[in-house]
Amino acid sequence: MxxxxxxxxxxxxxxxxxxxxxxxxxxxRHAVRRLGLRPDPHAGEAFGSLRGRPTPVFAEDxxxxxxxxxxxxxxxxxxxxxxxxxxxxxxxxxxRKALRGLGRLVFWDQRGHGRxxxxxxxxxxxxxLSHDLKAVIDQTVPEGTPVILVGHSMGGMTIMRFADDxxxxxxxxxxAAALLNTSSGALDEVTLGxxxxxxxxxxxxxxxxxxxxxxxxAFLERLRHLSRDSSLLIEDLIAFGPDASPAAVRFAGEMLExxxxxxxxxxxxxxxxxxxxxxxxxxxxxxxxxxxxxxDTLTPVEHSLTIATKCPEARLEVIATAGHMAMLxxxxxxxxxxxxxxxxxxxxx
Numbered sequence: 193m194x195x196x197x198x199x200x201x202x203x204x205x206x207x208x209x210x211x212x213x214x215x216x217x218x219x220x221r222h223a224v225r226r227l228g229l230r231p232d233p234h235a236g237e238a239f240g241s242l243r244g245r246p247t248p249v250f251a252e253d254x255x256x257x258x259x260x261x262x263x264x265x266x267x268x269x270x271x272x273x274x275x276x277x278x279x280x281x282x283x284x285x286x287x288r289k290a291l292r293g294l295g296r297l298v299f300w301d302q303r304g305h306g307r308x309x310x311x312x313x314x315x316x317x318x319x320x321l322s323h324d325l326k327a328v329i330d331q332t333v334p335e336g337t338p339v340i341l342v343g344h345s346m347g348g349m350t351i352m353r354f355a356d357d358x359x360x361x362x363x364x365x366x367x368a369a370a371l372l373n374t375s376s377g378a379l380d381e382v383t384l385g386x387x388x389x390x391x392x393x394x395x396x397x398x399x400x401x402x403x404x405x406x407x408x409x410a411f412l413e414r415l416r417h418l419s420r421d422s423s424l425l426i427e428d429l430i431a432f433g434p435d436a437s438p439a440a441v442r443f444a445g446e447m448l449e450x451x452x453x454x455x456x457x458x459x460x461x462x463x464x465x466x467x468x469x470x471x472x473x474x475x476x477x478x479x480x481x482x483x484x485x486x487x488d489t490l491t492p493v494e495h496s497l498t499i500a501t502k503c504p505e506a507r508l509e510v511i512a513t514a515g516h517m518a519m520l521x522x523x524x525x526x527x528x529x530x531x532x533x534x535x536x537x538x539x540x541x
Contacts, residue, residue, distance in 0.1 A: 304455025348374025
């Protein structure tokens, strides 16, 4: 087994470094050293430093969601950014810099993530997310301002669920959408790049391990700082492509550590236990951009192709060599695609 697959196997099967044995410990230490030696185009980047006007949003169930608005004087066009699982609104760091002049920009943290509040355990699931997005739009975008929705991973699922739950707003209130590295279902079939035999074992054992972690969340929360190397390697091996910036990987690890453990476990279980996350049908009526990445092991290119078949008029872009975190790995390319979508939508309006 390759060193990469050894680390992946230990991680995916929910084993600690000690449980993985001496070989697993050695593989993890070697991988951390190699990550530190990788060329870093974003060394010194002040991730998470860009801030807008803080705006509290209250969800249907009273959960306090944290949002920020850039250019809040703009009412001609709004772009609402939805981040992915175990991330925060700061995952859009580069896009926030590149697109600031193109309209009213709204960034928000999903419940249980970043600066948003904790919520009841039963609410950490896909069915809740579309209603949270509805609350964000209603409370941060003036009535009559057209909206473009941009979502990564679970944020893309949020948008697709929103379109299914509020089809009357697609084409009226929401005029375009961008879906990055996301899926409309069948996530339980994802192999994480593991060999077939290990992938089959992982598929059986991982839900049980995640449920156990969820049950012990209060205790495990106090121990999370002890596994920072493991978190870093999880991000590098599973969430990023082969030449990702070490600074971006570390930043993603920090976002993972800041996410409430109950949100990590419960949202994950919700995603892998929904055979169909969304139909996507309403999005076929608006300008839609789909971005996939060649080396994405969490939401492989095939998942974006499935969404594209449901939205036949959508524009599909596949980014070479990037992994699941395309907006941090190929920020200029992603920003260019989003900028083109915003300008095409503006002209159509």
